[in-house]
Amino acid sequence: MTSTPQLIQTIRQFMDFAMHHSMRERAHFAKATGLSMPQFGILMQLHYRGNCAVGDISERFDITNAAASQLVDKLVQSRLIQREEDPADRRAKLLNLTEKARELIQQGIEERYRWVDQLAAKLTPEERTKVTEALQIMTQAAKELETEPATSVS
Amino acid sequence: MTSTPQLIQTIRQFMDFAMHHSMRERAHFAKATGLSMPQFGILMQLHYRGNCAVGDISERFDITNAAASQLVDKLVQSRLIQREEDPADRRAKLLNLTEKARELIQQGIEERYRWVDQLAAKLTPEERTKVTEALQIMTQAAKELETEPATSVS
DNA sequence: CTATATAGTTAAGCGCTCTTAACTAAAAAG
DNA sequence: CTTTTTAGTTAAGAGCGCTTAACTATATAG
Numbered sequence: 001m002t003s004t005p006q007l008i009q010t011i012r013q014f015m016d017f018a019m020h021h022s023m024r025e026r027a028h029f030a031k032a033t034g035l036s037m038p039q040f041g042i043l044m045q046l047h048y049r050g051n052c053a054v055g056d057i058s059e060r061f062d063i064t065n066a067a068a069s070q071l072v073d074k075l076v077q078s079r080l081i082q083r084e085e086d087p088a089d090r091r092a093k094l095l096n097l098t099e100k101a102r103e104l105i106q107q108g109i110e111e112r113y114r115w116v117d118q119l120a121a122k123l124t125p126e127e128r129t130k131v132t133e134a135l136q137i138m139t140q141a142a143k144e145l146e147t148e149p150a151t152s153v154s
Numbered sequence: 155m156t157s158t159p160q161l162i163q164t165i166r167q168f169m170d171f172a173m174h175h176s177m178r179e180r181a182h183f184a185k186a187t188g189l190s191m192p193q194f195g196i197l198m199q200l201h202y203r204g205n206c207a208v209g210d211i212s213e214r215f216d217i218t219n220a221a222a223s224q225l226v227d228k229l230v231q232s233r234l235i236q237r238e239e240d241p242a243d244r245r246a247k248l249l250n251l252t253e254k255a256r257e258l259i260q261q262g263i264e265e266r267y268r269w270v271d272q273l274a275a276k277l278t279p280e281e282r283t284k285v286t287e288a289l290q291i292m293t294q295a296a297k298e299l300e301t302e303p304a305t306s307v308s
Numbered sequence: 309c310t311a312t313a314t315a316g317t318t319a320a321g322c323g324c325t326c327t328t329a330a331c332t333a334a335a336a337a338g
Numbered sequence: 339c340t341t342t343t344t345a346g347t348t349a350a351g352a353g354c355g356c357t358t359a360a361c362t363a364t365a366t367a368g
Contacts, residue, residue: 007274010285010290011270011273011274012294013170014289014292015270018173018296019173019176022169022173031216034271036354036355038354038355046318052200052315054317063355065316065317065319066356066357066359067356069316069318070318070356074354087158091364092314092315093365107245113166116166116301119165119292119299120161120165122298127291128161129234131161132161132164132359133284134281134285135165137277137285138285139167139168139171142168142172142273144276145273190325201310208345208346210348215324216326217329219345219347221327221348222346223345224325226349227347228324243334244334244335245334245335245345246345247345294316
């Protein structure tokens with residue numbers, strides 16, 4: 001248990017940089033597309049988690065069904081979401097991204113990761129090897145954490 | 155230029171995890187304290203960048219002076235910001251966090267980094283060494299990027 | 309079949325942020 | 339000293355997201 005404080009400090013510092021850039025790019029993208037943050041969030045959920053129902057959105061963002069329905073409706077009117085009846089349960093709706101939305105999101109992702117590309121370009125081959133290995137370790141640990149119940153800190 | 159695609163993929167993947175957690179904790183904190191996202195952002199700016207004027211806020215968040223003034227005013231009424239005349243330029247105002255705000259922010263930071271602590275706790279001593287070294291490399295690269303003019307990707 | 313629970317929509321109303329426009333007051337320029 | 343620029347505030351009004359409440363329609367339980 002020797003270098004833990006330094007480790008934590010190092011992770012926090014890098015995450016501050018990463019967060020700072022991601023937030024700014026996210027805000028910039030939302031502004032450029034005219035999407036509000038909640039609308040943007042819904043598109044990202046559909047992109048990463050796949051098609052879902054209105055209730056999944058209200059659950060994920062901790063808002064009422066009414067609010068989710070209204071947000072979805074605006075995205076439908078903007079031709080970014082397709083809303084159709086679920087044949088298996090005709091009360092429910094199936095939400096899909098339109099092609100227009102997919103293109104938009106792809107742009108957003110590329111913009112968001114431009115910083116990562118610039119960062120990677122600055123590293124030497126030796127550094128790249130080290131960083132790749134270390135972040136794979138971190139990602140693995142993150143995945144494990146996600147599947148565990150919440151635990152207390154050491 | 156051998157392993158760059160894998161490197162970039164690895165960085166992106168980890169950043170996705172980190173962003174996901176940071177965003178959720180940020181939203182949770184804002185909700186718990188009753189602060190809106192813009193209000194929270196202003197407090198964070200004052201925390202990280204130190205005291206500043208109203209104009210600095212409007213510039214940073216790309217809003218008008220009027221909007222910044224109104225947001226600040228609400229934070230002043232909530233006793234989270236102290237607003238006093240700048241003796242060097244009596245048109246300007248000096249904005250400071252109150253003690254109440256500092257305590258609040260400290261809680262927020264701890265909450266936001268709980269994930270980091272859990273992550274660090276999962277690593278072996280050997281992994282800790284590797285991760286520390288790699289993230290120091292990345293942070294250094296990020297710092298260098300920040301001071302450079304915007305560059306195109308290789 | 310009837311009663312109840314579930315999925316979603318709609319409308320009214322509140323609070324928030326934001327903008328524009330008009331304003332005060334101080335600083336800088338002529 | 340007068341003019342112009344700068345920093346900030348205030349007010350009116352638009353737009354958005356959210357909630358509650360009332361509603362429709364489908365599915366499920368008794």
